[in-house]
Amino acid sequence: MTVEIKLSHTAAMILQTISSGTIYGFGIMERTGLPSGTVYPALRRLERDALIRSEWEKQSIADKEMRPPRKFYKMTPAGKTTLLAMMKRYPLLERLGAMDEVKTV
């Protein structure tokens, strides 16, 4: 038996943003316009509920580009199912524009 996870509109918006590909925290803030104090805790909750997963960028890549490694977030299958359910609940989510630039790990 699967348990339906209820998300707030903000969390659903973040999940929708992540659904377009791998993305990092600051990118979500830029695209959604949400403050960091909202985005990061929501990311943690989504990750705890296994709707997204995170992984650190390889240190070697970051070192090559002389910048710190980033933490990327990616949708899980459970996240996709939940997002579909949330789309019905929050129809305005679909109006969120497609992502311009998505980095991949």
Next chain:
Amino acid sequence: MTSLLLYRMALRLVACAVPRALRAEWVAEWESELWYIAESSASRGEITAFCWGAVEDARSLRQMHLVAPVRAAGSAWACVGWVVGLAVVSFGLAQALPRVRLASTSPVYRSSTDSVLISSGEAKTGSMIPLLRVRAWQRRRQHLFTEFAFYAPLVRTVRTEMETTRPLALARASGNMLRMLGVPVLFAQEPRGVEPVLVLSQSAWHRDFGGSEAVFGQVVKVGAQRVRIGGVVPDEAAPAGGRIDGWILLPETETLPETTDVYLVGRLAEGATMRGPQWEMTVPGVDGDVYYSCRILPALRADVWRMYLFAVFLALLALPATTSLSLGEYAARPVNLHWVATLRRWVFLVTKIACAMPAIYFAGLIAAYAMHSTSPYTPQYIQLVTTFGLTLFALRWSLRDQRRRCPVCLGRLTCPARVGEPSRNFLAWNGTELICADGHGFLHVPEMATSWFSTQRWLHLDPSWSGLFMGPVEGTRVT
């Protein structure tokens, strides 16, 4: 660059509010994101907003991890600290209260053991005798007594230079009275002038003279008579009982009228042995034999230390009747505790009791001597009962506390859970199960003692179980 360093320091500061297990991860992510924000030519306001968001992150994280990890309810150090604190507070209170401070030195009210209170035989013990008879007796050759002293009560006000006191219960006494009784005189003054000496009782000194040491040596008027205040004696000095606020020690007693009724005290001659503490005797008088009733005055002292030891002894006798002396049957699954752990358990128990005993001693003194009592015996009874009760309570608490502690880490066992049902006691057991928060084991306390499970048992867990107890307990909230 400097401002970026400041922002990083701010983030580190905020990270202190994040649960420890998550802190490193969050600091890494914040600092990484901070670098990218700074590189994106964001304004200072945007960077500040990002850092301010970290505060919200920390608050949110704390809420998400509200379920605190199970910890030992009370450490051994905290327990000993509390008991030591109680001892220090009771000691400080005892030192702050003058009566208690005085009592803690085991005051002697009367030290004489060969003084006899002589009363008129026709009346009850402690009645007064006309001075005429006393003088007649003094003139006779003495066999039983070597010395006599007497006092006559009267009520008079005392006039100082500044004011007049309320009417005081005074006693005109022969000069040898206090010395014969062995009454200690505090602030005793050297004899000066021809005035009789007025020795105040402690309560009168405090109540009517403000407890001031400046009054000693002052000449005051008692009625029309000038006297010099010459010291303080315990309230309990009067051999015939009753309240005496001051003793006027007369250097010459010839001026007292012969019709004056006095309390008479005699000192037994050395080698005089009596069959009991009370007897009657006849003395030839001018108009025939006179009957006297005699009673040896016991020494009167408040030996607070002996009283304390006696009360503790009684409490030790009563202890087995009130609680089990066992510290718990820990050998249900034999585990050889390291000798250091065993020693630490015993040291902890002894330390608890050793720290509680001074607290009880001073608490008993405070209860007994903080308030004024008319009888010298009342405070001793109060001290006995208080010390007995507190000692019994402290010993019971020490043993019960010890039984509820993990024998390995001495932490208080937590999470009590009821196990089993009374109806299944034949094949199983029912009672309470407690657990050591550090994972050293379980304590099973049977609710009903049976022949196969009579006392509590300790179930030791080996280190392979430690994984269940380490780390914080995660929250279970749904987004």
